[in-house]
Amino acid sequence: MKVGPPTRYLAGLLALAMSSTAGAQTTVTLPDTSQTTTMSANVSEQARVTVPATVTFSVTNIGVSTAATAASVTADQIVTSSAAKQLRISLQANAASFTPPVAGSVTWSAADVSWNAATWTNATGTAATLSNSSYNTVATCQADATSCSTTGLVFTLGAKPTVQRSGAHTLVVTWKFEGI
């Protein structure tokens, strides 16, 4: 004697009880409860990143270097294909020098900007100098970390005693997040 799953018997009894009140009997083929549906989700490698929009240097003495207020950088919801893969955060200047308030006047070069090896959560910070020809590492998130962040990234602008014009000296700098 073959014994089916209990659910089949329950369903069969239920069908019998219902048939006593119905005018006619109908044979119903019940679905096999042992059948399953496999659901799969294809999860991409991904991360959510939050970077500051600006950093301002309050230069009150061009003869000494000026540190900006500490900046925050966060990468979270990190999903990688391997426990060994790491998210890398780096910076490159979009130009060789700042744009001075008056065309042609002396200003800072990109290489006058540097940053500290900040204390990161789940990442190793790297001190470096800004370049306009290469992306230099700011931090490498630890392998298998789901997030990494800092609130203590300090950018420093070097001394430039030859600057003569006050006003807005600006430079565009790119944060790079690499999945390579």
Next chain:
Amino acid sequence: MGLLIASLLQLAALTAQAPPPPETPRPLSFQATLDAIRITVRPGQVATRQFRLTLDRDQQATQFKARVEDWWRSVDGKQSFYAEAGTLRRSCGQWVSINPVESSVKPGETLTIRITVTMPVEVQVGGFWCALTVDEVPDPLEAAGEGVGVRFVASVSTGIFVYVEPVQREAAILAIRLDGDEARIQVRNDGNAPLAIEGRIEFFAPEMTTPLATTELGRRTVLTEPSREGMLTAKLPSARVLPSGRYRVRAVLDFGADHYVGAERELELVRGEVQERAAVP
């Protein structure tokens, strides 16, 4: 008196119509797929993939521009270089097209870029690579800040690796070094395609057959040009686990072939002073 009142009223009206002072731009926040695209193709074949970027809901509409470019890294891995597609001999840039190239993304919206790789009929065997770069385009209407400052934009790059069989994966370990609290393994790619290399370092006390400590090496992509060499690094275990002393240091690397590559060297490890934690009463 009447003229003064009229002037004051005019000034008040002008002040009311004046645009508000520029706000400090809020941090840029978005989510992006970071999958390196790895495809094995035959000459003449076409393959497509997608890249997605979703802007956070609290952001302003942002313009993004995509392009395909060449990419490589310094031997120590601390610098990345990007250049026009075709700069490297093994660039796949000429076979890759993307759509759309430029798009404005609203808060909470997802930008989807389709990447199509169209292989020529005649192509060399081995590995080729390039990168999809998606840049935030600076808003030209955004007011320049006061004083000396840096305006940041964000960029995401994902590698595109194209393999044409037969692909030869060969790697050699050139050096094992201990430097401060870091272990460094220098490797060389002896094959005809980029290698994604990862692995571990085992530390053996003299005469021991089981490792005293093991540390994992972060994954590193080692290309075939402009340099075939690369450095894998790992932070050493704490000085309590691995104090100063002489060790056999063994590196075991997985480079995607059907076998690992390993090397062993006896090295003197000098640690900094171990800070003892104060006893809790």
